[in-house]
Amino acid sequence: MTTLLNVKDLRAYYGQVQALHGLSFSLSEGSLTTLLGANGAGKTTTLRAICNMVRSTGGIEFDGKPLNNRSTESIVRFGIAHVPQGRGTFTTMTVEENLQLGAITRKDNAGIVSDIERMYAHFPVLKQRHTQQAGTLSGGEQQMLAVARALMLRPRLMLLDEPSFGLAPLVVRDLFGILGKINREDKVSILVVEQNAQLALELADQAYVIETGRIVMSGNAKDIANNEEIRKSYLGY
């Protein structure tokens, strides 16, 4: 499998505070990789650094091309869709407008129209509410909308920041099922950051564990899930 995303010695800073201390990992094309770790470990910062939303040094290569020093909006054009923490919904706009915005960098209008229909097939609840102001959706529906918005880019890589946050367990199961399907059927590589380690490990094929801005563990998701020692010391279940 070819490497799609390669991160080398990544260091990130909020003002004077260093949040990542030389973090390295890679993600192969077509895989579903998860970054696990406790609160404040640097999971969100890693995703933000990939999209240049936080000051960082080190190497970030996507499909062999360096992403450093590119603006957030130009990184999107490589086919990287980022679903931020808190979902980033355009709350004052309609559900359909949110989907259109996901495809705003695309030029193929016919493709956009058919992709919106495809999203409605994936997420029927969004079709029912397509003229509704997105801020009126429930948390789970907004998360569905955020994933759908990201898919409208037809991304090669999707970055997901805590998709389970604030959702009911059943909704989370549903959502993770859809993510797995997207990964298998649409061949979208996914990098998902999660606190819900158990669920993420069930879904992922590759996993990394972060602690205070460093990778402390990596490997096959099944192996990590089966290793009681790792589970107890790093993942807390």
Added chain:
Amino acid sequence: MELFTNQVLAGIATGAIYACMALAVVMIYQAIDHLNFAQGEMAMFSTFISWQLMQWGIPYWGAFIIALALSFVGGIAIERILFKPLAKAPVLTNVAGFIALYAIINSSAGLIWDFTIKQYPTPFGSSPFLGSQLISTHQAGMIGVTVLLLIGLYFFFQYTKIGLAMRAAASVPESARLVGINTSWMIALGWGMASAIGAIAGMLIAPVVFLEPNMMGGVLIYGFAAAVLGGLTSPFGAVVGGFLVGVFENLAGTYIPGVGNELKLPIALALIISVLVVKPAGLFGRQIVKRV
């Protein structure tokens, strides 16, 4: 009754201008969260440019279009040169920037064209409109041009990709960048459009208030009143507010004893204060629906 109808129609005509100014103010407010105190001066300068073009022999509508284009470019230039560097600066720094812009444009206009009052032509004439004494053709023209402008803007923001991108950039800038929108240029574009809308207001009101560097002072205050009344977060509210303020101003001047022409302007200020005290979000200010 005829006096009343007459005053209402005249109010709608000047209200159209306030609506344009309010809309320009709201557009910039949505983009950068600051009130552009120099909006009126920018409009005045655009009007002078069109006047100068006409002095050079260019016909009215030619001068109108060229002035619009120059205003659009000028608005973008002002944002790029002055306000982009101030984007992360504190509020007061921005306020100082706006006041500086106000003073610079006002004095430059005085320097170039001096402070004497000039006649400004109207393409619509000033005869009675459709033979009616109630409203003049120029007033009808003011309303007509404004309505066309508003319809155009509505379609632009609702049905074009770039309009959608501009709305997204104004409402959630971070998400907008994450879908690939260059928010910085959307702000600049907003400035260009606000500047052009202001220019239309200036060129339409100039035959009424006459052309001179301080011509927009009062108009901008009414524009602010309209924007506050309608809600600074709502372009639609700004437009409705503009028409309401125009009508209210005229009726108060006519029917409230002692107000007359002299005290019309304080009415606008009283309106601003009343709205801020009673309903700070304005009539149509968005109560953003949020569920967590």
